[in-house]
Amino acid sequence: MSYVSEVLEELIRKNPGEKEFHQAATEVLTTLEPVIEKNPQFQKAALLERLVEPERQLKFRVPWVDDKGNVQVNVGYRVEFNSAIGPYKGGLRFHPSVNIGIIKFLGFEQIFKNSLTGLPIGGGKGGSDFDPKGKSDNEVMAFCQSFMTELYRHIGADTDVPAGDIGVGGREIGYLYGQYKRITNRYESVLTGKGLTYGGSLARKEATGYGLVYITAEMLRAHNDTLAGKKVVVSGSGNVAIYATEKAQQLGAKVVALSDSNGWIYDEEGIDLALVKEIKEVRRGRIKEYVQTRTNAEYHEGKGIWTIPCDVALPCATQNELNGDDARTLIKNGVLAVAEGANMPSTLEATEEFLKNKIMYIPGKAANAGGVATSALEMSQNAQRLSWSFEEVDQKLQGIMVNIYRQISEAAAAYDAPGNFVLGANIAGFLKVANAMMDQGIV
Incomplete structure (x- = not known):
């Protein structure tokens, strides 16, 4: 063994x-x-x-x-x-x-x-x-x-x-x-994600969703492609999903679906993000309320969001929401790229399907790192008693996500598995921690 x-x-x-x-x-x-x-x-x-x-x-x-x-x-x-x-x-x-x-x-x-x-x-x-x-x-x-x-x-x-x-x-x-x-x-900076009036950072609310899209765009760019014109399905309708949708739309993609724990919506014309924000951030309501205003959109109870044909899938809800059958359906329907906004939203079987079929796939530990990265930037601002502009934080966030893609791509290639960003993310993340542990002795 x-x-x-x-x-x-x-x-x-x-x-x-x-x-x-x-x-x-x-x-x-x-x-x-x-x-x-x-x-x-x-x-x-x-x-x-x-x-x-x-x-x-x-x-x-x-x-x-x-x-x-x-x-x-x-x-x-x-x-x-x-x-x-x-x-x-x-x-x-x-x-x-x-x-x-x-x-x-x-x-x-x-x-x-x-x-x-x-x-x-x-x-x-x-x-x-x-x-x-x-x-x-x-x-x-x-x-x-x-x-x-x-x-x-x-x-x-x-x-x-x-x-x-x-x-x-x-x-x-x-x-x-x-x-x-x-x-x-x-x-002191003992919690991050604070309000802007007491030490919070601009762009922190948007960071996980924006970061997810930045690394997805970088992956597509490295494969001579772009998000512009792509049909995107996003699961969830919380903070990560909302701001992933926002940034994807800004980069020219068409987001057509969102979900919550009760069901999912499909809007062929593209998600009305202002309406979603009103429902989820202001009213703390349920996603099904979307179709009361957007009457041409569809609402479906339960699971099924991954049956919608798309170019890019961004699971942003919760762990193990996307199983092997979901992965096979996405692949059959022509998905090009999958990047995880939630923590471990794909089962091991789903991950294996994506890798086996050479789908561009980035696991959550790399793809959703923008949130914690911006939290660390918030800690830096607090320590210095400074407040950076939205543009400064956003620029740093984008640089971090591009660098993460570079790390995981290079690590995968170095271990004879080019394009396997699961292996690349695990190895690149592990080596820094392992070397630090070795340097610090048996503790």
Whole structure:
């Protein structure tokens, strides 16, 4: 049995039932075999065993009082996975599906994503099974204050810097930051995604979606093609999907579909983004409301968005939303490129289908790194007490995404797998972290 197989077998044994974590680790480690063969010192130092074991896992009770005066109790998590190249950095997810396995999968992916940005940030992730949907502002504030009352003792500007993720937007970040400041009496860059009036960065809201499109455009450019005139399907209708749609439209693409957890819309004439923003950002409504105004558009309950023929597919909703059958349907319908705006939205079977059929395909750890990259830029601005213009941040973001494409393309070619950006992303992200770990000794 190979070293990688032994590590994976032990990981699964020690972390039973954490299928998303198993999947993420398997996808990364199996592509590292050629790197391990070239660097036997990694096995001698048990580097993979240390890499897959978080440096610290926190689980805590979060009690809060709802508007009816009833006491509610949720579970909070923070997994500080790897700090070899910088303080832990990664979002907080508030969603009923959250458990320790999902947080570990996200934190593990974050290690390599953060490495690819070229910025000095390690990997971490956190969250809770709390669902902010349907809650009043007072209830969300009560929960966030209780959550931070425990979390504050484990984070800091040079220790661990959380941000937003699913269910954690500007409202939640504001409540979390207010409580952190209240408890610690410190005004520091301990959270990113803050409001512009208290240390937030311009372009942070747009960054993940814009970055996704920038790297997609760069991939097409490297293959002598362009986004202009392409038919694009985007899953999701949250922050990432909205701003991926915006940037794709700015670059001349025609986005025809969006979705949420209930269903999906198809607008042959092209998505009316102003209407989507009104529904999702102002009213916090459901995507089905779109067809009440755009009567020529279609709304369909459930899954099926990947049956729409398109040139470019951008999955931006959640993990494992695109399976093997979906991938085969996209390929049959002529998809040219797939880039992931969500974290691990494609199953292992779907990934294999894309690679086998030579589809241009960039995994989330590379394609959606624009959000965390801009969070790190926010940390830099806070540290210097500066505020950069939208254009400055956007230019830096675009440069980072172009550089990520270069890294993953060069790594794939260096290991005799040109065009395999899954292998390229994993190897390029891994090597920087692995070398830092080796330099720092057995810690």
